Amino acid sequence: MEIENIIIIGSGPAGYSAAVYAARESFNPLMISGFNKGGQLMLTSIVDNYPGFPDGIDGQQLMELFRKQAERFGTRFIDDNVTRVDFSSSPYAVYVNDTKYLSRSVIIATGASSKWLGIDSEKRLIGKGVSSCATCDAPFFKGKDVVVVGGGDTAMEDSLFLTKFAKSVTLVHRREEFRASKIMQAKVRENPKIRIILNATVDEVLGLNEVSGVKIRDVKNGQESELKADGLFVAIGHYPNTDFVKGALSLDEKGYINTIEEVKTKIPGIFAAGDVVDHVYKQAATAAASGVKAALEARTYLNENE
Numbered sequence: 001m002e003i004e005n006i007i008i009i010g011s012g013p014a015g016y017s018a019a020v021y022a023a024r025e026s027f028n029p030l031m032i033s034g035f036n037k038g039g040q041l042m043l044t045s046i047v048d049n050y051p052g053f054p055d056g057i058d059g060q061q062l063m064e065l066f067r068k069q070a071e072r073f074g075t076r077f078i079d080d081n082v083t084r085v086d087f088s089s090s091p092y093a094v095y096v097n098d099t100k101y102l103s104r105s106v107i108i109a110t111g112a113s114s115k116w117l118g119i120d121s122e123k124r125l126i127g128k129g130v131s132s133c134a135t136c137d138a139p140f141f142k143g144k145d146v147v148v149v150g151g152g153d154t155a156m157e158d159s160l161f162l163t164k165f166a167k168s169v170t171l172v173h174r175r176e177e178f179r180a181s182k183i184m185q186a187k188v189r190e191n192p193k194i195r196i197i198l199n200a201t202v203d204e205v206l207g208l209n210e211v212s213g214v215k216i217r218d219v220k221n222g223q224e225s226e227l228k229a230d231g232l233f234v235a236i237g238h239y240p241n242t243d244f245v246k247g248a249l250s251l252d253e254k255g256y257i258n259t260i261e262e263v264k265t266k267i268p269g270i271f272a273a274g275d276v277v278d279h280v281y282k283q284a285a286t287a288a289a290s291g292v293k294a295a296l297e298a299r300t301y302l303n304e305n306e
Contacts (some may be wrong), residue, residue: 012039
């Protein structure tokens with residue numbers, strides 16, 4: 001069986017950046033991109049904050065350019081999901097269903113997925129006023145009214161950040177009390193632009209081709225009402241896409257891969273990059289930088305273990 005130099009699992013900014021660097025150095029990497037190739041940027045309409053695109057660029061188009069660049073240097077692709085791995089000995093085994101691939105090194109860049117409310121209207125309007133990234137999309141809502149859903153620190157941070165752009169922010173939380181830290185709660189409550197609605201859920205996002213409002217329901221009495229809004233930000237957390245490495249790698253309490261020296265895992269030759277290790281920044285640029293680091297570390301590992 002042929003043994004690969006580098007297998008890259010995942011195909012967002014981290015995976016593609018790793019592929020570009022690995023392929024340019026003639027390591028002939030194999031990328032197993034997953035069914036949802038391109039990562040979370042595939043759900044973003046306009047990316048305004050990725051360097052090199054002063055007029056912005058469509059998220060899907062940006063990922064297509066990433067892929068073309070990786071392909072230009074010789075990256076090979078399998079558009080399927082990795083189902084399990086075996087890192088107990090080198091060469092390492094990566095499985096796509098019953099098909100086994102062996103590699104001297106592996107870069108895991110499967111990212112993290114946003115938690116959504118799970119309603120049909122939300123899914124239909126993602127990228128059309130529905131977002132899970134205030135840092136990415138807040139500037140598109142200058143002078144507009146937005147709704148944020150959530151009760152943790154992320155929801156507080158997103159609400160505060162949005163006040164720099166939006167005319168008003170309504171924070172909706174399903175419980176009586178927030179889970180966020182007291183200091184973050186205090187900042188939110190003190191901000192005159194933020195309105196708080198507790199004990200309520202967002203049951204529907206209104207609008208045909210763009211968000212025009214939300215329908216909320218009081219969880220205590222079941223009463224429904226509508227709020228006019230130009231945007232909905234879902235801030236209920238993320239989950240790392242690491243189910244396939246459980247038992248093979250060390251994960252933290254939230255399921256993110258534990259690393260040493262940024263992208264190295266405790267297993268020599270196994271690296272992790274992007275949002276699969278980063279639960280703080282979650283930006284395309286930081287993920288891409290992490291992927292570059294992983295590729296350079298893989299190069300060093302391969303050169304030292306020829």
